[in-house]
Amino acid sequence: MRLIIVSGRSGSGKSTALDVLEDNNFYCIDNLPAMLLPELAERTLLTSELLHPNIAVSIDARNAPNQLERFPELLAGLRERHITCDVLYLDADDKTLLTRFSETRRRHPLTSDTRSLAEAIEDEKTLLSPIIDLADLTIDTTHLNLYQLRDTIKLRLLDKPEPGTAFLIESFGFKRGRPVDADVVFDIRCLPNPYWKPDLRAYCGLDQVIVDYLQEQVDVIEMYNDIYAYLTKWLPRFAASNRAYVTVAIGCTGGQHRSVYMAQRIGEALSKELSNVQIRHRDMVPSNEKHDA
Known part of the structure; x- marks a missing residue:
């Protein structure tokens, strides 16, 4: 079993990453509650028809803060079971994220009547710090367009010829x-x-x-x-x-x-x-x- 956990601030390219992985035979789940990671792994390992399953999940700031705080413990538990697990963290500079939200007119998941977009982008980094600290691979998407990001993810995650660094x-x-x-x-x-x-x-x-x-x-x-x-x-x-x-x-x-x-x-x-x-x-x-x- 190979599990890729995709995280990052909103607007950094997480949806694109999941699309790339799905196109390469990964079963992808967006916005998985972090506490369900152990159960997901358990059920997958017990499914006999999936001999070498590839699963990718997105875990981001839409999770409850107390679940994100437990991420290091949950990840350690997965690796103790000898599950091949990569943590991919995507990010971009604050100015780029602001521009992307302005261009798409999407609502940031952390904005509210009392929290501006700029404040939400900054707060999101704090919430995701338990994942940032444990990322195996961090990709800065500030200067990457859609096609360059897709190529980078394929190169780093999917074209790795053998285990190891x-x-x-x-x-x-x-x-x-x-x-x-x-x-x-x-x-x-x-x-x-x-x-x-x-x-x-x-x-x-x-x-x-x-x-x-x-x-x-x-x-x-x-x-x-x-x-x-x-x-x-x-x-x-x-x-x-x-x-x-x-x-x-x-x-x-x-x-x-x-x-x-x-x-x-x-x-x-x-x-x-x-x-x-x-x-x-x-x-x-x-x-x-x-x-x-």
Whole structure:
């Protein structure tokens, strides 16, 4: 049995997450009372026709506060029964959540005559703190559209090839914000920037012309060696501490050239040393799409 618990603040993408899981053969339940988790697991384990059932449930601030407070105890009980259980927490910054509610004109579940939308969004984080603290995987959806969120959930939760720690090596651009869900962040904006070469600007860090240019730079080679040495030493220790997911983010200014090159090269090298290494380029626009535009 595999159980995925989806939580997060309203407007962060929980419904999208459940839709993705349902499309991938999970039986999904929205707004499950937290106290029913043990009974759900018990009934599923006793159902003989479901040999390897996949279940996803959403538990959020619509639960009673006293039930959310008991979440750590309930989760520990599930894992004591050797149930494979992932806790996925989705979130976005307050400004983004406010904008999403304004655009959809939905009512926040915690708003009232005496509580504004902004106050409800802030209070929701406090109510969900018992789940936040125990999340195996946190995804910041601030800069993700619907399709990017679907792809991210599939990559992190469903494309994990085997048990153990899943490592994500991710490139990003600082001008779009640092990934708040990253465990380790490297800033490589000090490296030579192909953007300032007019004949290279339209390409991305996966294109051979960019690879050739960056591999000729002494600073790039030194940075690669230092990052690779650090990660090969410390990522196995993350895994030894029973972490289910670890995200390493490598950032440059725009997330198009240097960080893409570095994340791709680091990810490919680490995949020879570690299991479950994934690579993602958050802000990259492929050069063929630029040329088409």
